Amino acid sequence: MVGGDDAQFARAKPVLECMGKNIFHAGDHGAGQIAKACNNMLLAVLMTGTCEALNMGMKNGLDPAVLSEIMKQSSGGNWALNVYNPVPG
Numbered sequence: 001m002v003g004g005d006d007a008q009f010a011r012a013k014p015v016l017e018c019m020g021k022n023i024f025h026a027g028d029h030g031a032g033q034i035a036k037a038c039n040n041m042l043l044a045v046l047m048t049g050t051c052e053a054l055n056m057g058m059k060n061g062l063d064p065a066v067l068s069e070i071m072k073q074s075s076g077g078n079w080a081l082n083v084y085n086p087v088p089g
Contacts, residue, residue, distance in 0.1 A: 001039070003031035046080040054087050065089060 057067040064087040
């Protein structure tokens with residue numbers, strides 16, 4: 001997530017490509033920081049919802065591994081559930 005004018009982005013892109021594969025020119029100066037903040041905010045919402053859903057299921061007697069698989073294959077599936085599942089195992 002990079003901000004700057006087109007010429008600055010073009011100059012920095014070869015260096016950025018050495019650091020990662022997903023490079024996005026978000027717009028003018030500061031746009032990369034705003035895009036990063038938006039993405040992190042969405043991750044926080046997904047993590048909170050994932051934790052709350054698993055907690056509710058466990059408190060009501062569901063096996064968290066089974067519930068996790070149900071949610072992964074259903075509309076609740078999300079990156080936080082797949083990668084940062086807060087329930088050990």
